[in-house]
Amino acid sequence: MVMGSSRRNCLDSGLWDGTLALCAATCEPPQPPPRGSISCVDIAEIDGYTSACKITCDPGYQLIGQDVRLCNTSGIWSGESSKCVVSTTCPVLQTPLNGKIECVGDNSAAGKTSCKTSCFPGFSLYGDEIRSCETDGTWSGEETTCVETCSVPPTVKNGEFQCQQIKTNSLYQTFCRLECMTGYRLEGKIFETNCDSTGRWTDMDGMCRRITCPKLPNHDGNTLVCSPGELEDGDFPVGSECRTICNNYKASAHAWQHKKICTDKGTWIGPDAACPVDCEWSWSAWSTCGYNGKRTQKVIVGIPSKNGGRQCPQKIINEKECCKVEYASLDGICYTFHCENQTWSAAEENCKLAGGQLVKVDTIRKHQFLQQIMELKNLPDAWIGLSAKDGNFVWADGDSLGEFHRWFERDGLHKQPDNYRKSEGCVKMTSAWPKSVRYSSNFDWNDVDCYTYANYICEKKSDDCKN
Structure with missing residues (x-):
């Protein structure tokens, strides 16, 4: 061309x-x-x-x-x-949970599309960050996932973290504060931590140290009984109860006891032990009943005995209520109402010596009968034969507490039994409640310290109550 x-x-x-x-x-x-x-x-x-x-x-x-x-x-x-x-295209890439995908190119066309995967703060990328659509219609590289970087907060001995989670699906930016178990207190400067975007919990130096009370001094010739016992360093844990028993005190029928309790502040509460002088007493006869409804007994002479040279008190007066034992019978059972204040164990022993036991209140009929007599004789309270053994309440005859009971409760408050300060294991019928609780007219039951004093009711099988 x-x-x-x-x-x-x-x-x-x-x-x-x-x-x-x-x-x-x-x-x-x-x-x-x-x-x-x-x-x-x-x-x-x-x-x-x-x-x-x-x-x-x-x-x-x-x-x-x-x-x-x-x-x-x-x-x-x-x-x-x-x-x-x-024309060849690749399937649409699935966006990983807690992440996002950004693609450039021709709408997933083979050889013309590239996608980049990234994770939200607090999550780490596993797999290939950048993937390309190949000519065979498949994506290059490995499938991507976003895995949380924050694990649970570190453990602290005798403590646990209370956390406020900002995000529902992640611990990232979660704020946690250390709190100690009962009987332990916080020590350190920083008690808070939070998880950053790298999965690291911020530094914290807080720790939980056991709260203890120092060892109590003992008095010569007396017994210090504590439960639970002392720790290896000689101190006592929170909740410990220690009783100083004045073994050589002969001015009354029972040994004097002073109880102290270790509080969560590391201090003891309760009266200081002050055992009376050990004296040989010579008493006057009991007086007749006075206008206050009490009889008195005075010391004639007190001779010091094993008291380290201390002098006997110059004036000691014993008092007791002018009490007449009352009798009542129901269904072949004789009941005796004693207004002499005794501990629970002393009351039970007195009932046994009389051939009976502390009363077993196992029916509403019996409860109402006893209540009527107590109201008639103006007895504000009385021990019954119910006490705690190995965590369960049992009657003096060994029977377990059945379905019938009359534990005190008002409007869901002051519910009994409550084992207050873990020292209440004996039960009495009582109308004498604090004013803040309101008086009970039903002589409901209350668990109290077995070493406190109260009137008591004995029972025994007998047709003639006075025999």
């Missing part, structure tokens, strides 16, 4: 019009690929090329190879033959 002007004229200027003519080989028209088309145009010779063809694919197919081919002056097309293949 002729490239340039095939006919040229000589002009008046002495120059030829047109362009220089060249003879160039022609290219065979290229064939469009299957499921594609081609369009060609002649072009002025540029860098030795005379024709250009544009190749396109039908919808749903993509071109593999060159989309433009040029014919050179030697009659040869540039490049390789192109082909149209079915």
